[in-house]
Amino acid sequence: MPRRATAVIAGALSALVAAPAHATAGAFWDSFEEPWAPSGSFTTYRAHETFGSWTVIGGDVDLIGDGYWAAQNGAQSLDLNGARAGAVRAVFRTTPAADYRVSYRLSGNPSGPPEAKTGVAGVDGRAWQDFAFDATGTSRTAMGYVEMSFTFRATRAETSLELTSTTPGAYGPVVDNVLVQSCTVTDCSIRR
Numbered sequence: 001m002p003r004r005a006t007a008v009i010a011g012a013l014s015a016l017v018a019a020p021a022h023a024t025a026g027a028f029w030d031s032f033e034e035p036w037a038p039s040g041s042f043t044t045y046r047a048h049e050t051f052g053s054w055t056v057i058g059g060d061v062d063l064i065g066d067g068y069w070a071a072q073n074g075a076q077s078l079d080l081n082g083a084r085a086g087a088v089r090a091v092f093r094t095t096p097a098a099d100y101r102v103s104y105r106l107s108g109n110p111s112g113p114p115e116a117k118t119g120v121a122g123v124d125g126r127a128w129q130d131f132a133f134d135a136t137g138t139s140r141t142a143m144g145y146v147e148m149s150f151t152f153r154a155t156r157a158e159t160s161l162e163l164t165s166t167t168p169g170a171y172g173p174v175v176d177n178v179l180v181q182s183c184t185v186t187d188c189s190i191r192r
Helices: 003-018
Strands: 027-029 042-046 054-058 060-063 077-078 087-093 099-106 116-123 128-133 148-152 158-165 171-184
Touching: 003 027, 042 054, 060 087, 099 116, 099 128, 116 148, 128 148, 128 171, 158 171
Parallel strands: none
Antiparallel strands: 027 171, 042 060, 054 087, 060 077, 077 171, 087 158, 099 148, 099 171, 116 128, 116 158
């Protein structure tokens, strides 16, 4: 193989390896699998700390490890309350004027009150969807996840998604399997 072709292929491969697969202009996906939290336990992250694709922007959150309770996808999930209500943000690439669908799985920490776990999903700092989950009758082995979704139109080349708990105390809403897809990939209609 000619030397120039080898260099081009090597350059293309290194670009593919360097670009995270979960953060392209057409999609973002995170199931809270990184970093690994202790098995059967959790790791608390506080304001301004970063884990995986997320930054804590208020309060604190618990990254729940494998076996602590049932995740909806993979082994880990995120309790949006650590010792108190928390909020996280992820930033991903988008195409301005393109439509996107956000979906995520919602449950609630079954270990304590209140039964109603509430919060807000936002885009670029603007509240977009209020969410609520009634944890009555759930358990660590039967979390009862439900799918939540909404659509938005991107206005910039980078967009932020915020997930915020409005539940007081240490037992908050639990999220997992966060997916943002371009409406050119999935069928969606804009609802504001």
